[in-house]
Amino acid sequence: MIIAVDGPAASGKGTIARALAKHYGLPYLDTGLLYRAVALNVARMGLDLEQEADAVAACDFDDAMMTDPALRDDDVGAMASIVSAHPLVRAALMQRQKRFAAQAGGAILDGRDIGTVIVPDADAKLFVKATPNIRAQRRHAELQARGGTASKDRVLADIRARDARDSGRSIAPLVMAPDAALLDTSFLSIEASVQRAVALVEAQRAKKASG
Numbered sequence: 001m002i003i004a005v006d007g008p009a010a011s012g013k014g015t016i017a018r019a020l021a022k023h024y025g026l027p028y029l030d031t032g033l034l035y036r037a038v039a040l041n042v043a044r045m046g047l048d049l050e051q052e053a054d055a056v057a058a059c060d061f062d063d064a065m066m067t068d069p070a071l072r073d074d075d076v077g078a079m080a081s082i083v084s085a086h087p088l089v090r091a092a093l094m095q096r097q098k099r100f101a102a103q104a105g106g107a108i109l110d111g112r113d114i115g116t117v118i119v120p121d122a123d124a125k126l127f128v129k130a131t132p133n134i135r136a137q138r139r140h141a142e143l144q145a146r147g148g149t150a151s152k153d154r155v156l157a158d159i160r161a162r163d164a165r166d167s168g169r170s171i172a173p174l175v176m177a178p179d180a181a182l183l184d185t186s187f188l189s190i191e192a193s194v195q196r197a198v199a200l201v202e203a204q205r206a207k208k209a210s211g
């Protein structure tokens with residue numbers, strides 16, 4: 001079974017995707033980390049995020065980079081949103097994601113374009129959302145726990161800027177696939193969100209199985 005989980009920053013998609021991976025015993029790929037790795041690489045190489053050729057030169061990284069804690073920094077999320085708008089960067093990362101999705105037994109991937117571009121024929125698709133304020137609150141608490149000092153207003157502004165850039169870009173914009181199930185986590189606990197996610201996946205599987 002392949003499950004696609006998409007949604008904006010700090011909506012809870014990673015939390016849900018990890019829980020679904022455990023529930024169904026499937027391997028999980030956080031595709032945002034790939035774009036974050038490219039962005040961090042560009043910065044470390046002293047290159048320009050806005051220049052497509054610079055960002056493409058930073059796409060060649062090995063798996064070890066995916067565990068670098070610096071990838072989770074807030075400014076790296078904002079930088080990732082800049083490099084991810086370059087078509088050649090998306091092309092360079094596409095095969096890696098498609099290969100992960102195609103492994104025997106299935107997989108779960110989360111990101112922005114999983115259900116629309118990477119695996120449009122996924123067995124189940126979720127689009128996770130929450131209000132910008134609630135997402136900022138959650139991300140702010142998460143960053144504070146990691147020793148970050150950004151204010152809640154700054155985190156909210158970053159989330160709004162990323163929403164606009166990710167939804168407004170011409171290639172693979174953040175948009176809900178027409179056949180995805182919407183899951184609004186604004187007023188749900190983590191446990192309730194996960195329960196709802198499992199129910200939505202089961203409903204989509206049952207619908208597919210019946211024809």
Ligand SMILES: Nc1ncnc2c1ncn2[C@@H]1O[C@H](COP(=O)(O)OP(=O)(O)O)[C@@H](O)[C@H]1O
Pocket residue numbers: 007008009010011012013014015016138139141142185188189190191193
């Ligand atoms: N339903 C929820 N209620 C409260 N906090 C949540 C909920 N879902 C996720 N979180 C917390 O919000 C933060 C962002 O969640 P995460 O799953 O990383 O979002 P995303 O992958 O969409 O960026 C994390 O600290 C996570 O523990």
Ligand SMILES: Nc1ccn([C@@H]2O[C@H](COP(=O)(O)OP(=O)(O)O)[C@@H](O)[C@H]2O)c(=O)n1
Pocket residue numbers: 008009010011014031032033035036077080081082084085110111112113114162166
């Ligand atoms: N499939 C994906 C995943 C992430 N991204 C980009 O990478 C950035 C960081 O993604 P992320 O999933 O790590 O961010 P969070 O939602 O965890 O804050 C996003 O803002 C997008 O610009 C993308 O374009 N496509």
